[in-house]
Amino acid sequence: MRTIAVVNQKGGCGKTTVSINLASALAEMGKKVLLVDMDPQSHCAVGLAVPEEQIEQSIYDVLISKSRNEPIRLTEILWQISDKLELSPASIDLSAFEQQMAGFADRENCLKSVIDEVHGDYDYVIVDCPPAVGLLTFNALRAASDVIVPVETGYFALHGLSKQLETLSILCKRCRQEVDVRVLASMYDIRTKMAREILAELRNHFSDRMYGTIVNFNTKIKEAASFGQPINEYDPASKGQKDFEALAREVIGWEASQQQREIVNSLADQLESISTTADDLLKVTKPEREAPRAPAEMEEVDEEPVLAGTDEKLSDYYGVSLIQDAIVFVTLYPRAQDVQIAGDFNNWQPAENPMQRVGESGVWQTQMKLPRGLYRYRLVVDGQWQQDPYNEWTELNPYGDLNSVVEVK
Numbered sequence: 001m002r003t004i005a006v007v008n009q010k011g012g013c014g015k016t017t018v019s020i021n022l023a024s025a026l027a028e029m030g031k032k033v034l035l036v037d038m039d040p041q042s043h044c045a046v047g048l049a050v051p052e053e054q055i056e057q058s059i060y061d062v063l064i065s066k067s068r069n070e071p072i073r074l075t076e077i078l079w080q081i082s083d084k085l086e087l088s089p090a091s092i093d094l095s096a097f098e099q100q101m102a103g104f105a106d107r108e109n110c111l112k113s114v115i116d117e118v119h120g121d122y123d124y125v126i127v128d129c130p131p132a133v134g135l136l137t138f139n140a141l142r143a144a145s146d147v148i149v150p151v152e153t154g155y156f157a158l159h160g161l162s163k164q165l166e167t168l169s170i171l172c173k174r175c176r177q178e179v180d181v182r183v184l185a186s187m188y189d190i191r192t193k194m195a196r197e198i199l200a201e202l203r204n205h206f207s208d209r210m211y212g213t214i215v216n217f218n219t220k221i222k223e224a225a226s227f228g229q230p231i232n233e234y235d236p237a238s239k240g241q242k243d244f245e246a247l248a249r250e251v252i253g254w255e256a257s258q259q260q261r262e263i264v265n266s267l268a269d270q271l272e273s274i275s276t277t278a279d280d281l282l283k284v285t286k287p288e289r290e291a292p293r294a295p296a297e298m299e300e301v302d303e304e305p306v307l308a309g310t311d312e313k314l315s316d317y318y319g320v321s322l323i324q325d326a327i328v329f330v331t332l333y334p335r336a337q338d339v340q341i342a343g344d345f346n347n348w349q350p351a352e353n354p355m356q357r358v359g360e361s362g363v364w365q366t367q368m369k370l371p372r373g374l375y376r377y378r379l380v381v382d383g384q385w386q387q388d389p390y391n392e393w394t395e396l397n398p399y400g401d402l403n404s405v406v407e408v409k
């Protein structure tokens with residue numbers, strides 16, 4: 001059995017789409033597949049037409065039962081999607097997982113022990129992760145034999161990639177684990193020059209750390225999700241379906257070649273090496289930058305994810321910066337209802353500093369005047385605590401999670 005975690009802290013890069021459609025393609029090839037949704041947004045249920053209001057228990061209940069004395073078995077919460085595919089749904093409760101497990105020593109291994117119990121029942125377990133590196137993603141990494149990092153082929157996606165791999169590397173240094181990490185080019189739009197250049201660079205740099213298969217941008221994939229179907233059911237003749245079929249074949253084939261070569265690498269080592277590669281890559285593809293604008297002007301920003309030009313402009317604004325005499329925090333969460341910030345400066349009370357949504361672009365910002373000093377903080381996105389994905393300066397906190405750090409000089 002292989003457990004494949006689909007990880008990228010950047011939102012909207014195609015994690016759920018890859019998870020659902022790879023799972024479904026593997027099932028169609030006769031493999032027994034379990035899809036585990038670890039994202040409190042529970043998009044796997046939405047994408048597979050599982051009625052959310054009917055989900056009484058989710059993976060949250062199973063995981064949390066590990067810390068209590070009333071075990072709930074994974075089989076009690078599963079939904080059958082097709083002959084060979086089952087879904088372990090998520091629920092919004094998952095956003096409280098990190099806090100709930102704060103005092104529990106083995107909290108990083110909850111998912112691993114749940115999956116170990118069904119070892120032998122499945123050929124593949126696919127784990128869809130939330131767009132944040134916190135305890136949920138770390139549980140997925142600990143359980144994984146393989147990690148797929150879907151990467152949108154836009155400049156800004158590369159920017160995120162480098163930071164994200166560094167973060168994962170820090171997290172994984174603590175545990176030596178045999179796992180295969182590879183990058184997957186997703187939402188590739190061959191019509192844009194930037195996408196073509198970036199794909200060429202990705203291939204050049206990552207070579208065998210990258211899937212040969214590319215998931216193209218295909219509107220049928222989007223449509224399939226809105227109808228609650230995997231692409232192989234919605235439109236078996238589509239280009240999107242061909243891509244996922246090829247990816248499934250590559251995943252199966254890689255297993256065979258892996259066994260022959262008997263490669264054993266630790267997760268931390270691999271992440272470190274591909275993170276360095278991502279940094280080099282970023283230098284190669286770095287576009288000319290415009291003079292910075294004030295954050296208020298961002299209301300005009302275009303939302304379209306595949307437009308490289310937009311990415312270039314936005315990359316200047318995310319994270320923290322000092323503008324005039326205030327610290328400005330800017331981040332991107334297109335689907336969030338509520339983004340708050342908690343840190344040393346407000347006694348870790350997120351309600352005191354809600355971030356403001358900037359137009360319809362999915363950008364959130366807030367600013368505050370702070371005396372000189374070093375401040376640690378985390379973002380609270382729809383109740384889920386996470387590090388600022390656009391601030392590279394992080395620090396491990398006593399709970400084993402990462403705080404973001406900013407200095408006012």
Ligand SMILES: Nc1ncnc2c1ncn2[C@@H]1O[C@H](COP(=O)(O)OP(=O)(O)OP(=O)(O)O)[C@@H](O)[C@H]1O
Pocket residue numbers: 010011012013014015016017018039043129130131186187188215216217218219220221222223225335
């Ligand atoms: N190859 C593709 N072609 C067309 N649309 C795509 C493709 N991949 C993803 N999408 C669309 O892009 C959007 C974001 O994709 P998805 O939900 O899979 O990303 P995600 O990384 O799981 O997001 P989040 O971080 O919020 O969980 C969705 O509307 C999805 O239908």
Ligand SMILES: [Mg+2]
Pocket residue numbers: 015016017039043128129
């Ligand atoms: Mg998702």
